[in-house]
Amino acid sequence: MSHIIVENLVKTFFVAERRAGTWGALRGLVQRRHREVRALDGISFAIEPGELVGYIGPNGAGKSTTIKVLAGILVPTSGRCEVLGRVPWRARIATVRQIGVVFGQRTQLWWDLPVVESFDLLRDIYRVAGLEYQRTREELIALLDLSPLLDVPVRQLSLGQRMRCDLAAALLHSPALVYLDEPTIGLDAVSKLAVRDFIRRLNRDRGVTVILTTHDMDDIEALCERVLLIGDGKILSDGTLDDLRARVTTERRLIVDLADGEGEVSDPQAVVVSREGGRVTLRFDPSEVTAAELIRRVTANHAIRDLFVENPPIEEVIARIYREERAWAPTGQS
Amino acid sequence: MGPYWAIVSARFRMNLQYRGAAFGGIVTQLFWGLIRVMIFTAFYASTTRPQPMTLPEVITYIWLGQALLGILPWFSDSPEVAAMIRSGTVAYELLRPADLYWFWFARVAGARAGRLIMRAVPQFVLAGLFLGLQAPHSPACAAAWFIAMMLAILLACAIAMVSTISTLWYIAGDGVWQLLPVLVMLCSGAVIPLPFFPDWAQRILDVLPFRGLMDLPFRLYMGHIPPAQALPQLGLGCLWIVALVSFGRWLLSRGTGRLVVQGG
Amino acid sequence: MRDSVRLYFRYLGISVRGQMQYRWNFICSTLGHGLITGIEFLGIWALFARFGSLRGWSLPEVALLYGIISLAFALADGFSRGFDMFSVTVKAGDFDRLLLRPRSTVLQLAGQELVLKRVGRVLQASCVLWWATGALHLPWTAAHLALLVGAILGGACLFFGLFVIQATISFWTVESLEMMNTVTYGGCETAQFPLSIYRPWFRRLFTFVVPLACISYFPGLALLGRAAPGLPLLLSWVSPLAGLLFLLVSFRVWQFGVRHYRSTGS
Numbered sequence: 106m107s108h109i110i111v112e113n114l115v116k117t118f119f120v121a122e123r124r125a126g127t128w129g130a131l132r133g134l135v136q137r138r139h140r141e142v143r144a145l146d147g148i149s150f151a152i153e154p155g156e157l158v159g160y161i162g163p164n165g166a167g168k169s170t171t172i173k174v175l176a177g178i179l180v181p182t183s184g185r186c187e188v189l190g191r192v193p194w195r196a197r198i199a200t201v202r203q204i205g206v207v208f209g210q211r212t213q214l215w216w217d218l219p220v221v222e223s224f225d226l227l228r229d230i231y232r233v234a235g236l237e238y239q240r241t242r243e244e245l246i247a248l249l250d251l252s253p254l255l256d257v258p259v260r261q262l263s264l265g266q267r268m269r270c271d272l273a274a275a276l277l278h279s280p281a282l283v284y285l286d287e288p289t290i291g292l293d294a295v296s297k298l299a300v301r302d303f304i305r306r307l308n309r310d311r312g313v314t315v316i317l318t319t320h321d322m323d324d325i326e327a328l329c330e331r332v333l334l335i336g337d338g339k340i341l342s343d344g345t346l347d348d349l350r351a352r353v354t355t356e357r358r359l360i361v362d363l364a365d366g367e368g369e370v371s372d373p374q375a376v377v378v379s380r381e382g383g384r385v386t387l388r389f390d391p392s393e394v395t396a397a398e399l400i401r402r403v404t405a406n407h408a409i410r411d412l413f414v415e416n417p418p419i420e421e422v423i424a425r426i427y428r429e430e431r432a433w434a435p436t437g438q439s
Numbered sequence: 440m441g442p443y444w445a446i447v448s449a450r451f452r453m454n455l456q457y458r459g460a461a462f463g464g465i466v467t468q469l470f471w472g473l474i475r476v477m478i479f480t481a482f483y484a485s486t487t488r489p490q491p492m493t494l495p496e497v498i499t500y501i502w503l504g505q506a507l508l509g510i511l512p513w514f515s516d517s518p519e520v521a522a523m524i525r526s527g528t529v530a531y532e533l534l535r536p537a538d539l540y541w542f543w544f545a546r547v548a549g550a551r552a553g554r555l556i557m558r559a560v561p562q563f564v565l566a567g568l569f570l571g572l573q574a575p576h577s578p579a580c581a582a583a584w585f586i587a588m589m590l591a592i593l594l595a596c597a598i599a600m601v602s603t604i605s606t607l608w609y610i611a612g613d614g615v616w617q618l619l620p621v622l623v624m625l626c627s628g629a630v631i632p633l634p635f636f637p638d639w640a641q642r643i644l645d646v647l648p649f650r651g652l653m654d655l656p657f658r659l660y661m662g663h664i665p666p667a668q669a670l671p672q673l674g675l676g677c678l679w680i681v682a683l684v685s686f687g688r689w690l691l692s693r694g695t696g697r698l699v700v701q702g703g
Numbered sequence: 704m705r706d707s708v709r710l711y712f713r714y715l716g717i718s719v720r721g722q723m724q725y726r727w728n729f730i731c732s733t734l735g736h737g738l739i740t741g742i743e744f745l746g747i748w749a750l751f752a753r754f755g756s757l758r759g760w761s762l763p764e765v766a767l768l769y770g771i772i773s774l775a776f777a778l779a780d781g782f783s784r785g786f787d788m789f790s791v792t793v794k795a796g797d798f799d800r801l802l803l804r805p806r807s808t809v810l811q812l813a814g815q816e817l818v819l820k821r822v823g824r825v826l827q828a829s830c831v832l833w834w835a836t837g838a839l840h841l842p843w844t845a846a847h848l849a850l851l852v853g854a855i856l857g858g859a860c861l862f863f864g865l866f867v868i869q870a871t872i873s874f875w876t877v878e879s880l881e882m883m884n885t886v887t888y889g890g891c892e893t894a895q896f897p898l899s900i901y902r903p904w905f906r907r908l909f910t911f912v913v914p915l916a917c918i919s920y921f922p923g924l925a926l927l928g929r930a931a932p933g934l935p936l937l938l939s940w941v942s943p944l945a946g947l948l949f950l951l952v953s954f955r956v957w958q959f960g961v962r963h964y965r966s967t968g969s
Contacts, residue, residue, distance in 0.1 A: 178802045180966045202805035213800050229710055463881040470885040481900035482754045621739045631746045
C-alpha cells in the first residue's frame, strides 16, 4: 500500500485586495474585494513506503499548502488524497497519530520546560506505551547525541541543538511517515551534517518514509533519490535529480585554472562561459564529447594548473524549468 | 509640506485599516457607559437624599469619561520603549542628538492625541445626540475645560514617562506594579465620579495629581466647578506636571547613567 | 476519556509548577490582583454609603450577587487562558501545531495555563461573600449551599464559554475582539447589581442570549427567599444549569470555527 496517494489536488484561497491611495482605502472601508489564488492546481503523485523524497520549489509554489493537506490540517477544494490509507482531513486524529512533522522555523517543544519533560509530555499526548517509549527515547538520544541537553530548558538551546531535539520529539511515537519542513535552515555546518546523517539513517535503517522540503540543494543532493518540483501549484518534475537536470540540459561544465593566469582556452566542442582572472569556465555537451576526451585535449593544448568538472547548479536548472513553465502557462490565471 | 502630508495621510490610511478595532472600541465604550448610566439612574431613583451631583451631571460625567478613556496613562503607552529596555537596545537611543526625555515624551504625546481623536470624536457625537451628554455649561466653562484637557494630556504623558522610565529598574507588569494603573483610574474619577467618595477621602484626592486627568476637566465642563475657581486648581495641576517632568528627567539620567556603567 | 482528564491535569500541573518557581512574584501578583479587583467592591460600598439602597436592595444583598459573579469570573478567567490568548496564538501560526497532535484542540487549549494569581480575586470575593451571608443571616441548608456552589460553577462555565466564543471569533478577525469585553468584563460588572435595575432590552439580552441572570440574579433571589417576577421558584433553583448549557453550545461554535480555519488555511 502506498503511504501517500495524491490525485488532482486543488486548493484555492481567497485573498482580500488592498487598494492603493487614500480614496481606495476609504472605499475599502465599505466594500472588500477578493482575489482567487490557486495554491494547488491539480497535483498528483504517489509515495511508497520507505522513500526519501525531496519536495522543492520557489517560495509560494505550494509546498507548505501540500504538507498541510497531507497532514490533515487543511481541507482541499477538490481532488483525492490518502495518507496511510486514510483521508487526512476527515480522520485528523487517526492520521496525525501516525505521522511526525518538524517545522524548521518553529519548535514544538515547550519553551520553559527541560527537554526531557517535553518528551515525557509528548509521550502522554501520543499515548506511547511506557516500555516502548523508553526504548525509542534512548535510541533517539543516542543517535542525536542529546544526553547533555536533556535537562536544559528549550529556550536556552542553540538553534542546532533545538533542531536535534525537535527531530527526536517528532519521532518519539515511532511514526511510519515524517514530514520535514526546512530542517537545516539556519544551522551551522556541523549541525547540518549531523541532521543529514540522522535523516539518512532514519530512512535507510528504519524504513521511515520521509518527505523533505528544503531550499538547501546540498541537502537534496545528499539525501534524495527522488525529487518533486512544484511551481505555481503544479508538479513540474517527478523523478531523480539527473532526470531534472536532463529536462533542461545535458550540459556539463569544465572549469580550468590556467598555470600562468593568462592566455586563451578554446576547443571546437566547448564554449567559454566565463573568464575570471586565471579561471575559465567551459560548457560542453557530453553526448558530443566525453568529459575525459575534452580534458585530454584541453590539458594537451594549454598549461593548466588545476581543473574540475561539474554539473550546472541545481538552482539554475530549477529556475530555468520554472521560467519555461511560466512562459507556457496561460495568462490571466489570477 | 509634501513629506509631512505624506506621513499624515499614511497614518490616516493605517488607522482606516484598523477600522474594525476602532469600531469595536467605540461599541465597547458605549456599552460600558450605558451600564453605568443605568446603575446610577437606579441609585438616584432609590433615594431622596441630596447628592453631590445631579443625575444629568453624573450622566455627562460618565460619557465624558468613556469618550476620553484614552487619556489615562498606561504602561502600554510606549511598548517600543519597554521592549527596548528589556532587550537592552535602549543604549542606541542614547546616541540620538536630541534630548532623550523630550523625544520619548513627544512620541507618547503624539500617540495619545491620535488615539484620542480616533475614539473620542465619534463617541462625543453619539453620546451628545442620543445618550444624554450635555453641552458645556457656558462658553467660559468650555474654555476652562479645553485648557484643562491640554493640561490633562501633558499630565498623562508625564505620568506615563515616569512609569516607563522606572522599567529600567523594575519589570512593569509584575506583582505590586499592576496596582498602580488601577489606583490611577480610581483617583482620576474613571471608576466613580470623585464627588461621591467620602469627604475625608476627597480631601486627599484633591491634592493628588490624578484628578487633573478626568475629574477636574469634567467638572469644569459642567460648571460644577465654576470657571472662576478654575485658576488655583489648574495651577496645582501645572505644579504637578513640572514636578513629574523633573522627576522623570532625573530618573532617566540616573537610569541611563546606570546603563552606561553596566555597558548596556 | 479518563486518559484525557489525566492529560488535562498533567498540563495544569506543569503550568502551576512553572509559576511556583517564582514564589515571591506569585505572592505579590496574587495580592495585587486581589486588591485591584477589590477596588470594584470599594466603589459599590462608596455608592451605598451615599445612596443607602438600590431599588430596595441593601448592600449585603448586592454583595451576595457580587460575590457569586466575581468568584465565577475568577475561576473562568484562571482556567481559560489558552482561549483568552488565542488571538495571539492563531496570529503567530501556532494553532497548526495543536492540530498536528492526536488530541482535541479544546483539551490542549484548556490545559495551556492555569493563571494562579486569579486566586487573589477568589480570596477577595470569598471574603465579601462570607461577610454578606453573615450580614444577611442566611439559613445554611444543604440545598442553599448546593445552589450557591451551583451558581458559582454555572457562572464559571458561562464565562468560560464566552472566552471560547471570543477565541472562535479570532479565526475571522482579530480587530473587533475588544467587543467581547462588553459581555465578559461588562457582564461581570452588570451582574454585580440586581438585573431589575436595567432597561428591558438589556435584561432580555442577559437572560436569553448570554444567560447571566440564570447564574447570579435568579439563584441570588432564591437564596434570599424571594421569587423572581414571572419565574416559578423551582426554576430559580436549577437555573445555573444554563451556564453549563451555554458552555456546551460554545464548544459547538468552536468546532465550527476550527472547520473554517481548516478550509481557509489561516
